[in-house]
Amino acid sequence: QKHPTIQRLAINSLPIYASSVNAFVVVAPTVPHFNQQGRVCDVESYRRRAWCRAEVLSHILRCGTSMVYVATERDINPVSDTS
Numbered sequence: 001q002k003h004p005t006i007q008r009l010a011i012n013s014l015p016i017y018a019s020s021v022n023a024f025v026v027v028a029p030t031v032p033h034f035n036q037q038g039r040v041c042d043v044e045s046y047r048r049r050a051w052c053r054a055e056v057l058s059h060i061l062r063c064g065t066s067m068v069y070v071a072t073e074r075d076i077n078p079v080s081d082t083s
Helices: 004-020 043-048 050-063
Strands: 024-027 068-071 076-078
Touching (some): 004 050, 024 050, 050 068
Parallel strands (some): 024 068
Antiparallel strands (some): 068 076
């Protein structure tokens, strides 16, 4: 994001959006990091990022876990099966 103020606004809106949707799907295939050679992005790296945890928590607190899924390159599972 080239505009830090707009980026901050977008990040701050994520928990509101996440708590408003009927289903929440974490899309986290294992892929090379875009600009950090030797690093990968996957479910574990998703779980380490604070705003990602905030998104999931916002959805779960309002809607419960019944419609939360984690998708990898192999499959998609309910969050209760991947925790």
